[in-house]
Amino acid sequence: MYCTNCGRQIDPNAVICVHCGVRCGQVNTYCKNCGGTTIPNATICVRCGAPIQLYRKSRLTAGLLGFFLGCFGVHNFYLGYNGKAIAQLLITLLSFGLFSGISTVWGFVEGVLILTNPNATDAKGVPLTD
Ligand SMILES: [Zn+2]
Ligand SMILES: [Zn+2]
Missing domain, CATH: 1.10.890 (10k-s Protein, Hypothetical Protein A; Chain A)
Known part of the structure; x- marks a missing residue:
């Protein structure tokens, strides 16, 4: 799994990225599945087709x-x-x-x-x- 904030590889069970300290799933700059950059507000990754979960605020x-x-x-x-x-x-x-x-x-x-x-x-x- 890749951090969605800094794009570096992290443990699949990590809750918070060890590189940048951002909570997983809170931003969508990088694809969690392939580590590629994502288009803002896209719902699937254009590189690997994995669904991107948008972090939605309450x-x-x-x-x-x-x-x-x-x-x-x-x-x-x-x-x-x-x-x-x-x-x-x-x-x-x-x-x-x-x-x-x-x-x-x-x-x-x-x-x-x-x-x-x-x-x-x-x-x-x-x-x-x-
Ligand atoms: Zn990170
Ligand atoms: Zn991807």
């Missing part, structure tokens, strides 16, 4: 993070929207909480959208799981 987790920690942009960090996440974090921190209402409402609205939009995806365009 809609519920993202939504709840938006509700409770939205003012810190945690839900956007979770989904990989780092630009938006940093903006929300900075609004809260740089205003010493003065404008945290803005990022709280922003995060809350995004949490609702994530939970209600069946086509919600993460930053890589991978659909969320229910």
Whole structure:
């Protein structure tokens, strides 16, 4: 088996890659079966035809993070929207909480959208799981 993050050979039973420390199945840069690079969001490897399991993030987790920690942009960090996440974090921190209402409402609205939009995806365009 190959690490899906760094493409190096790892033990078939490994849970975390010994080379890069990334949890197996969390990224899909390399094919687990042949070690070749994969096309983003492809469901089978173009080199060996092995099915690629996309690591899908949880809609519920993202939504709840938006509700409770939205003012810190945690839900956007979770989904990989780092630009938006940093903006929300900075609004809260740089205003010493003065404008945290803005990022709280922003995060809350995004949490609702994530939970209600069946086509919600993460930053890589991978659909969320229910
Ligand atoms: Zn690795
Ligand atoms: Zn392959």
